[in-house]
Amino acid sequence: MRVLVVGGAGYIGSHVVMDLLDNGHEVTVFDNLSTGHEINLFEEAHFVKGDMLIEEDLEGVLNAGEYDAVIHLAALKAAGDSMTDPETYAHHNICGSINLLNAVTRHGIRKFVFSSTAAVFGDPRYLPVDENHPVDPANFYGFTKLQFERQLAWFDKLRGMKFVSLRYFNAAGYDPDLRVKGLEVNPKNLVPVVMEVAMGTRKELMVFGSDFETRDGTGIRDYIHVSDLASAHTKALDYLAGGGDSLAVNLGSESGHSVLEVVQCAREVTGREIPYKLVDRREGDPACLYATSQHAQKVLNWKPVQSDLKSMIATTWNAYINQ
Ligand SMILES: NC(=O)c1ccc[n+]([C@@H]2O[C@H](COP(=O)([O-])OP(=O)(O)OC[C@H]3O[C@@H](n4cnc5c(N)ncnc54)[C@H](O)[C@@H]3O)[C@@H](O)[C@H]2O)c1
Incomplete structure (x- = not known):
């Protein structure tokens, strides 16, 4: 087409x-x-x-x-x-x-x-x-x-x-073969912000809320x-x-990850410390948000195949260190 x-x-x-x-x-x-x-x-x-x-x-x-x-x-x-x-x-x-x-x-x-x-x-x-x-x-x-x-x-x-x-x-995440070269501009999402902390361009991660009813108290997202x-x-x-x-x-990927799970995985992938500070919740942030994508899988014949947390963090880290 x-x-x-x-x-x-x-x-x-x-x-x-x-x-x-x-x-x-x-x-x-x-x-x-x-x-x-x-x-x-x-x-x-x-x-x-x-x-x-x-x-x-x-x-x-x-x-x-x-x-x-x-x-x-x-x-x-x-x-x-x-x-x-x-x-x-x-x-x-x-x-x-x-x-x-x-x-x-x-x-x-x-x-x-x-x-x-x-x-x-x-x-x-x-x-x-x-x-x-x-x-x-x-x-x-x-x-x-x-x-x-x-x-x-x-x-x-x-x-x-x-x-x-x-x-x-x-x-x-980024293309695993690094065919996309430019980094997302002014990202506000958790994974690139964690990468900036790992790179040392941001001092620490603010974790908004640690008293949610989730497995470790931090927010869960898809x-x-x-x-x-x-x-x-x-x-x-x-x-x-x-x-x-x-x-x-x-x-979505059908499974959610907490903020601290993302931090832990990023520590393992990058070998960096990733300091963070627990601060108050932001207004309007739900404890948990994740999707089922069964409908997309059925009607579009689509399936997420690279959406495990480690692949997403490892490919993002790869893009950051190859700038
Ligand atoms: N990144 C996410 O997690 C996420 C989640 C949900 C939805 N989205 C949606 O996905 C889309 C792409 O997001 P992204 O993360 O790639 O953002 P991005 O900012 O990297 O990409 C947006 C692109 O649109 C171009 N653009 C902006 N305004 C334009 C205009 N008036 N005319 C022509 N080009 C213009 C920008 O130069 C840029 O290349 C957006 O519509 C966003 O709302 C993103």
């Missing part, structure tokens, strides 16, 4: 592009390089620099090629920032995504894969979180993603846009290897190409 990957120079996008190329797809990356890297671009893929907030940029890339499908990963993604600067998040994540959807619809494209998030669910009412779990975002970032999922559903009804919304849990996430996008395109109906699926 000829695929336009919006946000394809970013952390997850570059892994997606690699998986698409490995599977014989023709890829064009459209990215404004705000958090993406030029070194994440692959020679085998076309690249058009541009911003989805600018209609002429979108027209430019859509006029420059014929595409069978679009994968949309471009967004701002810091949940905390979205609560203090909702205008910017509304502009980028909602207005930008609507610009993109309008433009690709005008150009006759009817297959769309969207990077959504576990944040659409808010506080879990039961575990593991499945696709029937009510959506009720606890932060504005999650709301922006849910809003666009709803936009897609209307465009399916009114314009026949078939979409797969992939609700990622926490992405971690981590999924970025290469597993990437392969789900390729499978989602196969699904749409086979005439599949629009759907939203959870992508």
Whole structure:
């Protein structure tokens, strides 16, 4: 397929592009390089620099090629920032995504894969979180993603846009062969923050909450290897190409790890001390959050194969020490 990957120079996008190329797809990356890297671009893929907030940029890339499908990963993604600067998040994540959807619809494209998030669910009412779990975002970032999922559903009804919304849990890891070179910019997730402590660029890790009702008192989250996430996008395109109906699926590894388990594993992998400090819980942080991805496994014929904690930490460490 000829695929336009919006946000394809970013952390997850570059892994997606690699998986698409490995599977014989023709890829064009459209990215404004705000958090993406030029070194994440692959020679085998076309690249058009541009911003989805600018209609002429979108027209430019859509006029420059014929595409069978679009994968949309471009967004701002810091949940905390979205609560203090909702205008910017509304502009980028909602207005930008609507610009993109309008433009690709005008150009006759009817297959769309969207990077959504576990944040659409808010506080879990039961575990593991499945696709029937009510959506009720606890932060504005999650709301922006849910809003666009709803936009897609209307465009399916009114314009026949078939979409797969992939609700990622926490992405971690790097390509084991280090084909992706650029590190995630300003990461807020646990694994890269732990790596920064291991590298000595951050003094210590703050562990928010040690009195949760979990096996060691620290919060439990679901981590999924970025290469597993990437392969789900390729499978989602196969699904749409086979005439599949629009759907939203959870992508998690089915098992959660506590903060201290991540620290312990990182100590073993890096051989570094990784000092940490136990501090108060952050408001709104649930004790446990993990998904079932049975639905994705069944409908997309996808399976996470690299999402054990050690692989995620070892490949991330490899990327950090090879900078
Ligand atoms: N990283 C995670 O754990 C995680 C979890 C759930 C969902 N997501 C979603 O996955 C997607 C990718 O996340 P990531 O971690 O790779 O982030 P990233 O910041 O590394 O990638 C985003 C890419 O989009 C580009 N971009 C941003 N705004 C743009 C615009 N207006 N026009 C064109 N390009 C633009 C950036 O330059 C960057 O290359 C995001 O939509 C994010 O919300 C990420």
